[in-house]
Structures are given as structure tokens and as C-alpha cells.
Amino acid sequence: MGKRVAICAVAQIKNEGDLWYARFQNMLKECFESIMGQTGVTFDMEKGIRNVITCSDDVFDARTISDNGMTDVVGAHFRGEEKMAQESINGLGYAMACILSGHDDVILYMGHCKESQTESRRMNMNLAFDPFYCRPLGMDFINVNAMQARAYMKKSGVRDEHLAKVVLRSRANAKKNPFARENAAVSEKDVLNSPMLADPIRELHYYPVTDWAYGMLLCCEERVKEFTDNPVWISGYGSSIDSYFLGDRDLLSNFSLKNAAERAYKMAGVKDPKKEIGVFELCDHSAYQMPMWAEGLGIADEGAGGKWIDGGGMEKFNVNTSGGMLNGNPLLLGGAARAIECFHQLSAEAGERQVKGVKKALAHGTYGAAGQHQAVVIMEKGR
């Protein structure tokens, strides 16, 4: 294996449904100060942070070049500041590339999204589509995902009851996560009777509107001891984007995810993910994606998502101990939230939800309609 990149520290605020009392600058500042406190890193141009990567979205921030609103609170002035306008997990890949290239030793990586700011999250999602054809048809991620969900559930024997199980388990795990969004307790009956957004996706099958921000400090292997005694390593990264137009894609193939996973496994030297990886954090925007992504990552058999849930696959492979995206992280930030949970698990700091003896963990992120873009990060415990 070549050089490794360390995550030295992570910070986050609690996922909230409506942070009405704070602007995203306030959210980020809290994370920023936490990272500074944990690591003692400076902005010295020789030894400290020379480049800050941020993740945000213009449409959700209602601001062109959304990063310009918070460069001050993330300490970015008078040095490099580069924005990741895609799924936050790609920011990890980008930070890794900055460090492995030797251009930077230390990267501060910050992200935010405030979904509550917009009156309609669905209208924002609609803007992700082209203005001539898909947008006028009213496409958004929910109703397009429903098209995939319907076909996938038929293919893989996933029923409404399975989805209810996924939701209940997500809520139960989130209860043990102090940073998770606090959602109302629901019963299986509640989920099964939850209103249909777009058949087969019910309201409770979709992640709720959430505000959140995070921070991470990454550094090269040689200097890790300056910032932490307990690093977590990024040993593999792969990402893949599928075609933009739905008509160009096989919505059932998991093509993009398989492609991303294969590259990440290869880079990390993972031969058998089922055996080698102790925690899987999947970016499940909607409940049906839990078994579907599990198939794509190779921890559930192809076309057997329903059986996988019945057979306790989610517990067996320690999937989404955090509660997952389904419990509530904002769009774009699901991947970073997954990586942060992996960090805590690998650092044995996951409290009540700690999985014993985790050596490798997988963080997954997805973005776009029906899982168009997929990325996988493999993380490992310190030496």
C-alpha cells in the first residue's frame, strides 16, 4: 500500500430540523472551534493549514458561489479555499488527493447545509434537473427515486414491511447517537400508514428536512502525530457518476455504486468486504436504498435485498449504526456524516452504539436522482 491520509479529528453540530436561531456561519463556527481545540492546528503558512475545502450548495444557500458566505468562519482568508459543490464524500477524496500529491500537508474540510431555509426542499431538488425537459415534468429526487424503488423492490423481493423495518431500525440506532436528529418515535403501523409521497415511497421512508454542519482535519502520514495520537486512515476511495438522463441508465443495475466500490476496495486492498469491513455506513436517502446499496457494495446478494433484511443483514454487517441518512442529514452531507460515524467507530468512541473490534469501516455517499453519483471511502484504524 502506498501513502495514507489521516483524519485527525472530526466535529459536528447536532442534526436539527430547523436551526431557526442560527445562520450557517454560526453552525460552522462551532465545528471550526472544535477542530482547532482538538488538534491545536494553526494557519501558519509553513506548518499549518494552507488550504481549506468547503462543501455547500448554491441553491440551498440561495447564494451564487455559496462558499463566499462563510470563508471567514472557517479561517480561510488569505490562503486557498476550494469548494466541493457535490456530495461531501467527494471532499474527502479531494482532500486525499491534495495531500497525496504533496501540495498540501494539512487540509481543513468543512461543510454545511441548511435545508430548513428553503420553503420547499422539493423545488430545490427540481432545480437539479434540466430546464427544458425534466424540470417541467416535475421531476425531483423523491419522485424519481420512487421509479427506481418500485422497480428495485419488485426485483429484490422488498416489501413495504421491509421498508418499515429499515425505518424503525434507523430510528432506534439514532436514539443512541447524540448528534442524530431527534425524530418522533414511530411504530411499524405508523410507517405502514405513512402518507405516500410517490408510490412506493412514503413520508417516513424519506429522510426529513435537516440542518447540519461538520468539520474535519486531514493530514499526511508523516505529520499526523502533531495533531492526534489516534488517527483514522483513509485507505481507499472510489467514485463514479452515471448518466444524467434517466433514459440513459439502467436504474436497477447499481452500476455506478459497484464501479465506485470496486475502485475503493482495490485501492484499500480489500478482497472480501463482508469479512474485512466491520461497519458499513450507507447513504440511504430513502428506506429502499438500504438493501439496494447493500447489494451494490456486495454485502447482500444480487436481487435478494428482501431476504437480506429478513436474515438480519443490517445487524450482521453493522450497517448504519449512526441511524443513517434516513434519520436525517441534509442533502450533500450524507457522505460526510457516514465518514464521521466511521471515524467514531474506528476510534472506539461510538458509545452505546460501539461495534467491538472494528478495524475497517466503509463510508458511502450518493447524490443525484436515483443514485446517479456514488462514492465509497474505506477507513482504517490507526496503527
Add this chain to the structure above:
Amino acid sequence: MAEYWGVKVEDIFNTMPERFRLDGAKGVDASFGYDIKDEGKWKLTVKNGAMKIEKAADLAGCVSIMVADGETFVGVNTGKVDGVNAFTSGKVKVEGDFSAFGKTAKMFKKFVIGKKEMSTKDYILDMFGTLVSRFQPKNVPDLNASITYQIGGEGGGVWTAIIKDNKCTLKEGHVEKPTVKLEINEAKDWVDVMLGKSDPFSLLSAGKAAIVGETALAMKLGEIFAKYQPPKIEFTTKDFILDMFGTLVGRFQPQNAEGLDASITYQIGGEGGGVWTAIIKDGKCSLKEGHVDKATVKLEINEAKDWVDVMLGKSDPFSLLSAGKAAIVGETALAMKLGELFAKYQPPASIGGEPEQELLVLKKTIAVKQRFATGPVMGKFLNAMKDKKLIANKCPSCGRIQIPPREVCAECRVSADEWVEVGPKGQVRYMEYVYYASPDPLTGETRETPYGMVNILLDGCKGHDTFAHLIRRDQMDIIKNGNNEIAGTRVRPVWNDKRVGSVFDIKHFEIDE
């Protein structure tokens, strides 16, 4: 007022201003009269490249007067009636200066019949109006027969086609003992049949039509007469050629013809063809019909329709040349420059013109309502404005003052949590004039311009800790910018009576005297 082919006489006159062609009116200073039988009189006055058309009681002072009946007048103007025939047959007369009258022909673009829906009556009239011309004697040699169409309902009537000696004549009304009689209850049903939207057998079986007499002959009607084609609004080759040369001078690009002294002759054969020569000299272009002595270059085009295709971009001149359908005589290099000398010909938009490709533009307003949290820092600042207070925060490390305040001092990377009240008076550091205001993206409203945007160093601030706002519009011209050495104009805020915690709780700043 009567309509002919759906067009009223006054439609022709009313559209003259929009059909007026400046090139054709050059050098014309005269009035022309139109005396249309049973319709009235109109007077056209052309002067200094402008025109006026008015209905007139008398046509005194007109250099020439056209006299015609309404149908002929509309027919000639819409291309339904051959103008030359109408003239030679006496249906159109010109009183006064005949050659002067000829100029009016070039003064107007062709009248295009509007795309209004044709009525059942229009169709029926057009069908029978074209019936004789659709007769196909070679399909029915030596047929001797009479065919009566008895059509009921609105727009209906009775017509009889009499076929004898390989000729067809049409007569309104019945004849004695027709060979076959078609009885159609409703004219609109027959129109549908003729337009191919319905078929005659359905009408017959539904009892909406009947055949009396020789049924076999009725079955052969499709052979006896060519299929009826409803009128199309189309430019003919001749129309295009005339329009192209009519617009040629207007399309001349003098900036590409500096120092050019040349004549370009277009010798166009075939239907709609003719000879025109463009004469370019001293940065000007004029057009003359016919040849000139020793044209610099002559384009010989065998068929007008080919040239129309080239001009419409459907074909290219090199294909014509290589196919021997056109030739260049004289300075070939000049012929190659024609695309620079003249702007591309655009067919009139009114005829649809079949442009090569029409790109659509989608006009949309993107609006998603937002609720921006102000947070504890910006919120505190905005709230203080309700009490006519301007509060800033101070960096505990460098002492820099930020207004509007922000969470941190970006330069020192520390929380800026010390609050100070500043101003509200101060001195202008920078002022700009805004002449073109950024519009509100949703309402499109713009503020009155010019207005002055100012950056003010409020009392208590230093260095470049300035605060932006607007200056009273009538004071813009007397504002002086200051700097660290020289003080700028002193200003004070003008507060709104009703303050809600917004940047416009201050209307603007004004000079503090």
C-alpha cells in the same frame, strides 16, 4: 364590406404601412389614388421615404388613379388574379401618369392572406372556384356528362359541372336531367370529404348524402378532377426573387465595400427570373433592372428557383456552379465576396419563411421562497436599527471594527464578541454614481437612477472599516470622498419612521450641516 378569398379591400390598404418598403419609395414624392368600385377611394401619399394612406372623398392632386372592382383589386394584391391579364382585359385601369403608378408596385411587400381559419363557405367557394382547373380530361376522354352538386346547410349551394368535348365548364344551379346528382345535406361534411378528413362512403351510409342517377360516374369523380388542395400561404419563386432584390440595397454592407467600384449583374432565368444589376460606388449601392455595360461580374443562374434555394440556405452556390446550373462571368473574386457585401437574405417573418432552424428560448422565473436566519450576530445588528442604533463588533485581537458585524474576525480567526456602538454620523470615504440599477430579480423593478452608493467611515471606526449605504439623490454632486489624511463630506442617517430591523430602517444618508 365584401370579402374576396377572405380578404377585404380595406385589409389591403390597412396593411400598407407594415408592408411599406423604403427601398422602393426612394425618390418618390407624389400621391396616388385608388378608386375601388362600391368600396371607396383611398389616397396614398409618399414623401421623404415615408408614406400615409387615408380614405379620401376625392382624389384631387393624385398623379395617377387606379380604378378597379373590389374582387380584382384584392385578387391582384393577393396573387389570386394575374395583374397583367386584369390590366389588358380592362378590369384595372390607370388614369393619369401611368409610369408613376408603376412605382407603387415596388413600394410594398406582397400582401399575405392571414392565417385565419377558412369558413365552410370559403372552402366550398374555393373548391368550385378551382374545379374547372382541376379537370383531368385525359382520364376521361370523350366523356359527355353533367354532374350536379346540390349542397345543403350553411355555405351550401348548387353547382353543375358540364363535361363535353374534353372540356369542363361550371354553372351555378341545376341543369335539366344531369347525368348524376350528388345530394349532400351539410356543406361542412362535404368540406371534410374534400380535405380528406372524411370519406364519401361514410356520408352515404349515414344517410348524410345520396347519389341520384349514374352512380358509376360519381365513383369516378376522383379521376375526373384532381384532388382539391386548400390554399396555402406561400411565397412563389417570383415573390422570393422580387423580395430578394427589393431588399438588396437595404442589405448592402458599406463597411465591407470600401473603395469598391463595381457592378454586379444577376441574370436569372426560369419562372420568376429577370435581370438586375447592383451598382456599388462610393460606399453606396443602387439597384437597376436590366443589364449595364461591362458589368464587373455577372452571375448567370439558369433557374430562379435554384437561386431562391441558395438565398434561403437550402442549397449552396458552389453546387450550382459545379452542376452547370450557374456560371460566373467576369471577376470571380468579387462574386465570392457577395456574402460580405450583402447581409443574408431573410424572408419576411409573416410568411413563416421556413428559417433554417428556429431555436427556442425558455423563459422562466426561478423562485423558491427562503427564510434566512440572521443568527445572534447579524440579528443583533438589525435589531439595534429599530432603536436608531448602529452597532458593530470589535476584534479582541486586532481591534478592527466590523459593521455589519460578523461572527469572527476573519484576519485573526477569533470570535469578535465585543460590541460597540458607532456613528450614526460619519464621513464619506467612497461614493459612486449608479446609472444602471440592478433590477429586483422577481419583480423586475429598478430603483430610480442615477443614485449614489456611499461607503461611510462612521464615527468610532477607523482605517477601512466603512459602512455601505445610499446618499440622498439631490446631494450626490456635492459629496467629497475622504481618506486617512483628508476628511470626506460629513453625513448622517435619515431614519424611517417605521423601523422593522432592516437595512432600510435608514432611508439614506444625507449631508450633516
